[in-house]
Amino acid sequence: MNQRKRRILFIDRDGTLITEPEDKQIDSLEKLELFDGVIPALLKLQEAGYELVMVSNQDGMGTAAYPQQDFDIPHQKMQAIFRSQGIVFTAEHIDPHFEYENSTNRKPGIGMLLDYLKSGELDLNDSWVIGDRQTDLQLAENMGIDGLLIGDGNDDSLSWADICHLLINKPRQAETHRKTNETEIEVKVDLDASDGSKISTGIGFFDHMLDQLASHGGFQLQLHCRGDLEIDEHHTVEDCALALGQTLNQALSDRRGIGRYGFSLPMDESLAEVSIDLSGRPAIVFQAAFPRDQVGEFSTEMVKHFFASLSQSLGAAIHIKVSGENTHHMIEAIFKGVGRALRPALAKQGFEMPSTKGIL
Numbered sequence: 001m002n003q004r005k006r007r008i009l010f011i012d013r014d015g016t017l018i019t020e021p022e023d024k025q026i027d028s029l030e031k032l033e034l035f036d037g038v039i040p041a042l043l044k045l046q047e048a049g050y051e052l053v054m055v056s057n058q059d060g061m062g063t064a065a066y067p068q069q070d071f072d073i074p075h076q077k078m079q080a081i082f083r084s085q086g087i088v089f090t091a092e093h094i095d096p097h098f099e100y101e102n103s104t105n106r107k108p109g110i111g112m113l114l115d116y117l118k119s120g121e122l123d124l125n126d127s128w129v130i131g132d133r134q135t136d137l138q139l140a141e142n143m144g145i146d147g148l149l150i151g152d153g154n155d156d157s158l159s160w161a162d163i164c165h166l167l168i169n170k171p172r173q174a175e176t177h178r179k180t181n182e183t184e185i186e187v188k189v190d191l192d193a194s195d196g197s198k199i200s201t202g203i204g205f206f207d208h209m210l211d212q213l214a215s216h217g218g219f220q221l222q223l224h225c226r227g228d229l230e231i232d233e234h235h236t237v238e239d240c241a242l243a244l245g246q247t248l249n250q251a252l253s254d255r256r257g258i259g260r261y262g263f264s265l266p267m268d269e270s271l272a273e274v275s276i277d278l279s280g281r282p283a284i285v286f287q288a289a290f291p292r293d294q295v296g297e298f299s300t301e302m303v304k305h306f307f308a309s310l311s312q313s314l315g316a317a318i319h320i321k322v323s324g325e326n327t328h329h330m331i332e333a334i335f336k337g338v339g340r341a342l343r344p345a346l347a348k349q350g351f352e353m354p355s356t357k358g359i360l
Helices: 037-049 067-083 109-117 135-142 160-168 204-217 234-252 301-316 327-346
Strands: 007-009 051-057 089-094 128-131 146-149 173-180 184-188 199-202 221-225 270-277 283-287 318-322
Touching: 007 135, 037 051, 037 160, 051 109, 067 221, 089 199, 089 327, 109 135, 135 146, 173 234, 184 234, 199 204, 204 221, 204 234, 204 327, 221 234, 234 301, 270 327, 283 301, 301 318, 301 327
Parallel strands: 007 051, 007 128, 051 089, 128 146, 199 221, 283 318
Antiparallel strands: 173 184, 184 221, 270 318
16 A cells, blocks of 8 residues: 655644734733634645644743743633634644744744654645745745745735635646656646647657547646667656656545546457556556557557556556457557546545545
């Protein structure tokens, strides 16, 4: 099973979760006011699979000027309100150092969040820092993730409704650059677009098959490969499959809301039976007896190898059985059939995880 990365929202407290009073210190229940729209937004973001982590600097917390109880009482009330609405912060990181102390825990320093970066579990492509200051955006940059600035709607700042819409409805896109001694490949996919595919591998029949796979799969594919075709097509076909699977896997993110399964395709006298499960677990079952060994510059032995490599990097069980008399038709039926099986499997509706395990 592919180990899914953690998609985490690192959220500032004052001015982001709760409004910040003029004296910059929320030290009483009277000053506690939730930021507009924060509860419905966080509920939707949780449902979409994001993990919530609070990150806040509190100058001098625990000193005589800012007694610990002055922080704790309104903070605990805020926590209780969020919990009552079903909002769960998996962790809180609160730093008490003054700005002039130059603590690495003060934003934009990443001291409080180093464990997330060192763990290798953080999804750098879909984790975000959300805050109301430029230091929050700088923190995001220092972590190697993106940041969102919340505010009153002026300039580049966003509301919680804006942020929720942006993160939940962002296109399912990904790109991969793979370079080895045998090939150099650039792949881009957009799972929610179906037009505009551009494919160039140096093997005409393979280009046609990849175009059929994307067209019938209902996704946009841009793939360019420079391979060692002076030797043969093996490395080009194999590496294109691995790069394509890796890119599709990245675009699927945690696979929440997808159809997961997809089924069958006749091609004239040929019949391809295809079943797919985007389970996160690679498996390949392939049954075919091609009448000839070559179609153009494409060896028929590479058909199984392509889908075995795709299964490996995509994390999918792919079952293929084909019969027929015309090798061209049989191979095309397979690629079209896999595309047609992928179409409902890739399709997304809602945010339900299509697994009783809670993860794919």
